[in-house]
Amino acid sequence: MGRSPCCEKAHTNKGAWTKEEDDRLISYIRAHGEGCWRSLPKAAGLLRCGKSCRLRWINYLRPDLKRGNFTEEEDELIIKLHSLLGNKWSLIAGRLPGRTDNEIKNYWNTHIRRKLLNRGIDPATHRPLNEGVSAATVTATNISFGKQEQQETSSSNGSVVVKGSILERCPDLNLELTISPPRQPEKTLCFVCSLGLQNSKDCSCSVANTPTVNNTSPASASAYDFLGLKTNAVWDCTTLEMK
DNA sequence: AAGGATCACAACCGCAATTAG
DNA sequence: GCTAATTGCGGTTGTGATCCT
Numbered sequence: 007m008g009r010s011p012c013c014e015k016a017h018t019n020k021g022a023w024t025k026e027e028d029d030r031l032i033s034y035i036r037a038h039g040e041g042c043w044r045s046l047p048k049a050a051g052l053l054r055c056g057k058s059c060r061l062r063w064i065n066y067l068r069p070d071l072k073r074g075n076f077t078e079e080e081d082e083l084i085i086k087l088h089s090l091l092g093n094k095w096s097l098i099a100g101r102l103p104g105r106t107d108n109e110i111k112n113y114w115n116t117h118i119r120r121k122l123l124n125r126g127i128d129p130a131t132h133r134p135l136n137e138g139v140s141a142a143t144v145t146a147t148n149i150s151f152g153k154q155e156q157q158e159t160s161s162s163n164g165s166v167v168v169k170g171s172i173l174e175r176c177p178d179l180n181l182e183l184t185i186s187p188p189r190q191p192e193k194t195l196c197f198v199c200s201l202g203l204q205n206s207k208d209c210s211c212s213v214a215n216t217p218t219v220n221n222t223s224p225a226s227a228s229a230y231d232f233l234g235l236k237t238n239a240v241w242d243c244t245t246l247e248m249k
Numbered sequence: 250a251a252g253g254a255t256c257a258c259a260a261c262c263g264c265a266a267t268t269a270g
Numbered sequence: 271g272c273t274a275a276t277t278g279c280g281g282t283t284g285t286g287a288t289c290c291t
Contacts, residue, residue, distance in 0.1 A: 021284090022259070044276060060277075061260070096279060107279075112258050 019053045023062055027052060031059055032067055065106045072104025076113055084110060084118060089132040 019027070034050035040063070043056035052059060065071075076084075080102060087098045095107035095114075102110065114129075122129040126136065 020261075022286095042276090055261090057262090057277080058260075064278095065259080093280065108259080111280075116257055 018047075018055050018058070020058075023066075027054065028062070028067060031063060035063060035067075061108075065108045070104060071106065076105075076117075080105070081118060081121070084114065085122070085132075088114065088118075088129075 030050050030052055034046065038049070043060045045056070046052075046059050047054045047056055050059075054062075083102065084098060087101055091097050093111075095111045099105050099107040099110050119129040122132075123135070126134055128135050
């Protein structure tokens with residue numbers, strides 16, 4: 007028995023939104039706030055699926071959206087974040103205030119992919135196209151969060167060790183690579199600042215500014231906002247182990 | 250000017266994750 | 271703990287705009 011549809015498809019509009027539908031949605035959310043998308047269409051007098059309402063609001067009607075062309079800085083930031091996160095568009099969007107995951111995804115597929123290809127860079131792997139690296143090798147150097155590979159266990163000291171490391175499958179690979187927050191001996195920067203976005207509203211330096219990795223101050227203060235993970239740990243990609 | 254090709258982006262679909270009962 | 275409902279995400283599609291021949 008399959009899951010029931012999220013809405014009654016027979017009586018819902020599809021396709022482009024009209025001005026009137028937009029106005030209804032905006033005024034309803036202004037009055038009642040976001041949430042409860044399933045019941046929203048009926049309450050707002052819209053013949054739309056709740057998912058459609060949510061998408062319309064999040065991607066186009068939200069007042070805090072930044073419309074217009076992407077800047078060169080945003081381009082480079084998207085490329086950097088994509089090289090770290092892959093197609094995790096919602097995570098990438100979280101680092102670009104005013105931009106949505108859908109917008110970034112479209113922009114990636116239509117502009118940045120081509121831009122990287124013109125630079126001779128494979129947009130999927132962020133490696134030179136003519137490097138002659140087999141797909142298997144490229145895959146092995148990526149961090150995978152796939153369920154089957156993750157199989158993580160928590161040790162008594164709180165570290166996370168991933169079983170079945172890449173090296174077991176590809177023992178001849180040189181994977182001397184450590185992903186860690188950039189070392190700042192005098193001043194610790196958050197991930198946002200490390201990408202050159204000082205003074206961004208996402209910057210957490212002002213909260214967790216002084217501690218270093220070895221600092222003995224409370225964990226809440228020393229947590230380092232790396233890829234959205236509040237951690238003071240270092241990722242060692244040879245073992246995918248938190249040190 | 251017409252028509253086909255390509256581009257850009259809004260919207261949909263299906264699935265996974267999360268939440269509620 | 272289980273099941274169903276709901277939400278969120280990423281991939282894909284549809285369509286209007288623009289470019290090219």
